[in-house]
Amino acid sequence: MDKRIRLIVAIIAVAALVGCGRGKPGEIGEPMQPEKPPLPSRTVHVFCYHGVEPETENFYFHRSADFEEQMQTLADEGFESITCKQLADYLGGTEDIPAKSVLLSFDDGNLCVYENACPIMEKYGFKATLFLNTGSMGGETQMSWQHVRDLHSRGYEIGAHTVTHANLTKRAESQSVEEHEASVVKELTESKEQIEQMIGEQVVAVAYPYGNYDEFVMSAVREAGYRLGFSIDRGAVDEQSNPWRLPRQMVVRDNSLRTFKRWLAQEPLHLAGLSPSIGQVVSQTDIEIRARVLDDDVNPSALSVEAGKGTNLSVSEETNEIVITTTLSKGANNVRLQHPGSPSRERSWVIVCRP
Numbered sequence: 001m002d003k004r005i006r007l008i009v010a011i012i013a014v015a016a017l018v019g020c021g022r023g024k025p026g027e028i029g030e031p032m033q034p035e036k037p038p039l040p041s042r043t044v045h046v047f048c049y050h051g052v053e054p055e056t057e058n059f060y061f062h063r064s065a066d067f068e069e070q071m072q073t074l075a076d077e078g079f080e081s082i083t084c085k086q087l088a089d090y091l092g093g094t095e096d097i098p099a100k101s102v103l104l105s106f107d108d109g110n111l112c113v114y115e116n117a118c119p120i121m122e123k124y125g126f127k128a129t130l131f132l133n134t135g136s137m138g139g140e141t142q143m144s145w146q147h148v149r150d151l152h153s154r155g156y157e158i159g160a161h162t163v164t165h166a167n168l169t170k171r172a173e174s175q176s177v178e179e180h181e182a183s184v185v186k187e188l189t190e191s192k193e194q195i196e197q198m199i200g201e202q203v204v205a206v207a208y209p210y211g212n213y214d215e216f217v218m219s220a221v222r223e224a225g226y227r228l229g230f231s232i233d234r235g236a237v238d239e240q241s242n243p244w245r246l247p248r249q250m251v252v253r254d255n256s257l258r259t260f261k262r263w264l265a266q267e268p269l270h271l272a273g274l275s276p277s278i279g280q281v282v283s284q285t286d287i288e289i290r291a292r293v294l295d296d297d298v299n300p301s302a303l304s305v306e307a308g309k310g311t312n313l314s315v316s317e318e319t320n321e322i323v324i325t326t327t328l329s330k331g332a333n334n335v336r337l338q339h340p341g342s343p344s345r346e347r348s349w350v351i352v353c354r355p
């Protein structure tokens with residue numbers, strides 16, 4: 001072979017090798033860029049609050065002193081609050097988050113959050129995401145857009161909670177499937193657009209009213225341009241969590257500090273091969289749910305289960321699958337699995353029944 005041809009062949013061979021490497025293709029002669037290592041595994045505790053008042057009759061709100069005790073606990077235990085954008089970047093594999101992360105969120109845009117919760121959170125260096133119903137802003141007990149813009153400029157994140165606080169999995173008797181789906185899309189897109197107009201920034205996340213979701217809702221959330229959808233399912237979030245149905249632990253007035261600390265020590269329960277799948281709409285009320293437990297430290301027979309009427313859990317001897325039999329009610333049902341152990345693991349999810 002001619003010397004020059006041999007040189008060209010050699011160059012092509014080197015170029016092919018570099019190009020085929022798993023790293024970024026670099027110029028010949030430059031060191032290859034190593035591929036970014038995967039992000040470390042992180043457990044994120046996501047909390048859902050509704051309001052804080054000095055004293056309160058409202059079961060979903062907190063007394064200021066109790067809320068402050070929880071913020072103090074988070075600070076003492078070294079937790080940092082993250083935003084939905086940070087969580088979306090972490091789940092997308094592009095940015096890491098602190099090893100001890102919490103995501104604090106408030107639903108429904110109550111004015112008492114602005115007045116009482118925000119000063120307490122700021123005292124401990126925390127920020128939250130506020131999930132707003134855009135159709136009820138500015139009422140007597142609601143934040144106005146001015147409050148929202150003020151909080152946004154102070155570093156709070158604004159998310160959507162639909163326009164009218166609609167139960168997205170519930171189809172009215174008078175609605176056709178098409179009409180129902182169109183109304184879900186409208187609730188999701190209009191609330192997102194209005195918030196974006198008001199704050200001049202993209203909305204990353206939606207919180208499902210009543211925590212209810214199904215397959216259509218999740219696909220509509222993705223289509224609308226959200227990056228995350230939050231339920232009020234039980235359990236913590238980690239890198240394996242599905243971004244369209246992230247669990248959030250709801251905290252209510254009578255939850256003790258001990259319970260709050262227990263949630264902070266929890267890890268997710270990992271399941272595979274779940275049937276019916278999460279968000280699947282089923283037509284029969286008597287159902288059998290099957291899944292495999294992936295966590296080595298979990299003894300499937302030690303799981304406790306809560307679901308519909310007459311719920312029973314057994315473990316298949318052949319496949320080691322858990323088998324839950326239960327009778328669902330019409331509408332959204334919660335199935336909840338808990339494992340005591342250390343760490344304790346928990347997980348719940350929604351199954352919608354439309355007979």
Ligand SMILES: [Zn+2]
Nearest residue numbers: 107108209210
């Ligand atoms: Zn709500």
